Amino acid sequence: MNKEEALQIVIDAVKEYIDDDSTTINKETILLGNNAVVDSIGLVNLIVDIEGALSEKDLEITLTSEDAMSRRKSPFRSVETLSDYIVELAN
Amino acid sequence: MEKIMIITGSRKGIGRFLAEYYLEKGITVIGCSRSESDLQHKNYEHHCLDVADEKAVQKLVRNTAKKFGKIDYLINNAGIASMNHSFLTPLSIVEKMFKTNVFGTFLFTRECGKVMSKKKFGRIVNMTTFAVPFKLEGEAVYAASKAAITVMAEALAREYAGFGITVNTVAPPAVQTDLIAHVKKDKMDKLLQRQAIHRFGEAKDVANTIDFFLRDESTMVTGQTVYLGGV
Numbered sequence: 001m002n003k004e005e006a007l008q009i010v011i012d013a014v015k016e017y018i019d020d021d022s023t024t025i026n027k028e029t030i031l032l033g034n035n036a037v038v039d040s041i042g043l044v045n046l047i048v049d050i051e052g053a054l055s056e057k058d059l060e061i062t063l064t065s066e067d068a069m070s071r072r073k074s075p076f077r078s079v080e081t082l083s084d085y086i087v088e089l090a091n
Numbered sequence: 092m093e094k095i096m097i098i099t100g101s102r103k104g105i106g107r108f109l110a111e112y113y114l115e116k117g118i119t120v121i122g123c124s125r126s127e128s129d130l131q132h133k134n135y136e137h138h139c140l141d142v143a144d145e146k147a148v149q150k151l152v153r154n155t156a157k158k159f160g161k162i163d164y165l166i167n168n169a170g171i172a173s174m175n176h177s178f179l180t181p182l183s184i185v186e187k188m189f190k191t192n193v194f195g196t197f198l199f200t201r202e203c204g205k206v207m208s209k210k211k212f213g214r215i216v217n218m219t220t221f222a223v224p225f226k227l228e229g230e231a232v233y234a235a236s237k238a239a240i241t242v243m244a245e246a247l248a249r250e251y252a253g254f255g256i257t258v259n260t261v262a263p264p265a266v267q268t269d270l271i272a273h274v275k276k277d278k279m280d281k282l283l284q285r286q287a288i289h290r291f292g293e294a295k296d297v298a299n300t301i302d303f304f305l306r307d308e309s310t311m312v313t314g315q316t317v318y319l320g321g322v
């Protein structure tokens with residue numbers, strides 16, 4: 001999986017989840033913290049959606065690894081960091 | 092509408108009874124255990140896996156969700172016991188019991204919970220034991236692992252409420268399966284005396300309780316534990 005594909009999956013999932021055309025979703029979109037487009041339970045849902053989308057592509061990945069949880073900088077910060085993390089796990 | 096159920100530990104004992112019982116009711120049952128099953132039914136699939144194997148559990152749950160589009164019910168039945176004085180219990184047995192009873196229940200719950208959350212409907216039922224409230228000597232580790240399941244279910248009931256998923260627990264009465272086959276008669280008799288109802292129960296008593304948890308109407312029933320036989 002390359003970065004473009006991962007970005008597409010994450011962006012599609014965020015768009016579908018927030019279901020609001022007035023918010024632009026791109027790689028800079030923040031997913032965690034004060035300026036996030038989703039709340040904490042929304043992020044949980046999003047992770048489930050993204051795992052599902054990856055599974056559709058026969059990539060059985062769990063995004064919530066111990067490694068992800070213990071990183072000083074969370075891979076769930078933004079669309080881009082999450083996409084990078086997916087690429088890292090997939091390859 | 093077709094209902095999809097996963098039952099862990101469905102090869103024998105209570106799990107096997109539940110598989111046949113729910114198949115009879117027209118539910119599609121996906122069963123699993125470490126060994127092959129001889130249960131043949133057009134609406135039954137058996138998968139060989141260890142419930143504590145994260146990758147295998149994910150694969151089974153995801154494949155089930157892909158095939159049927161949903162999972163309505165999960166029965167976390169697989170469980171092992173080891174009845175022995177703690178001085179005589181090797182750590183490896185402790186690990187095995189926690190892996191099967193606690194980690195297995197957690198993994199299936201987490202993975203099925205994700206799938207159920209999409210449909211905003213799900214019923215998860217766990218199995219505990221009277222050894223928890225009776226605090227049975229010789230069953231310290233087994234009881235501790237089952238206590239963990241009960242508390243986990245109570246907390247998950249809250250975590251999953253917003254997704255339309257309920258999480259409940261049933262403690263079977265003493266049922267004559269392989270699990271308790273090697274418990275000595277005098278010990279078993281003593282134990283039965285401690286239940287409000289002084290006799291063995293049957294797997295159908297467990298099914299009756301699970302039926303209540305599964306009902307569409309049981310939307311307000313969550314985080315509960317029913318001790319059959321009366322403790």
Ligand SMILES: NC(=O)c1ccc[n+]([C@@H]2O[C@H](COP(=O)([O-])OP(=O)(O)OC[C@H]3O[C@@H](n4cnc5c(N)ncnc54)[C@H](OP(=O)(O)O)[C@@H]3O)[C@@H](O)[C@H]2O)c1
Pocket residue numbers: 099100101102103104105106107123124125126127140141142143167168169170171172191218219220221262263264265266267268269270271
């Ligand atoms: N019988 C009782 O009096 C009683 C009382 C209270 C609570 N319970 C609880 O009721 C549940 C069922 O017990 P039971 O009496 O029916 O026991 P059982 O007759 O020993 O059956 C246990 C089932 O679990 C499966 N299993 C065991 N370890 C597994 C693993 N690591 N991965 C996958 N499957 C596994 C076994 O199949 P494989 O060997 O093929 O893996 C079998 O199908 C258990 O949770 C038990 O603690 C029973």
